[in-house]
Amino acid sequence: DGGITQSPKYLFRKEGQNVTLSCEQNLNHDAMYWYRQDPGQGLRLIYYSQIVNDFQKGDIAEGYSVSREKKESFPLTVTSAQKNPTAFYLCASSKTGGNNEQFFGPGTRLTVL
């Protein structure tokens, strides 16, 4: 089955701790994305990557970091610098070349205690 997997589905962390969210895809897509979803706020882009070893900041990158060492993987680290990290995080991937469907993973719900 081709698709995007995110793990874990639920994640709890204490204030001041960094946490890494996993995103893996086997669709052979070059582009990958991280979004944050809050009630009434829609999908806000955190970081995106169009090719291995390269990534760009989205609209709300502060307090987050990413890496893209492999085509299949695009992990997101939520650092202690993120002031309000409790949210639903979605990873997506797509072909490059413009105007392509983004395929989303099932999401990770992060709660800071």
Add this chain to the structure above:
Amino acid sequence: QQQVKQSPQSLIVQKGGISIINCAYENTAFDYFPWYQQFPGKGPALLIAIRPDVSEKKEGRFTISFNKSAKQFSLHIMDSQPGDSATYFCAASMGDDKIIFGKGTRLHILP
């Protein structure tokens, strides 16, 4: 200029009725307008998409109407069913792989 404005924020429709969600944009460079559907606890999935060279696209009960001069587009769901209850996002992009999403509409279809 990069925003996509979506309304209403929430919508309740009787089973069998027509659900209508509207979106507006400012950037005339946008050339791809998808709609995504999201069920609770799941990731969004592409429902239907349109390019500005056509005024309407229909797939089953779902229709996108596009008004290029007004910079508006809308989703119509005909014969709405309880299974259509979900959050719908309109979006726009202009070929650089980023998609700008509206804030979403929570649709509830009454049985």
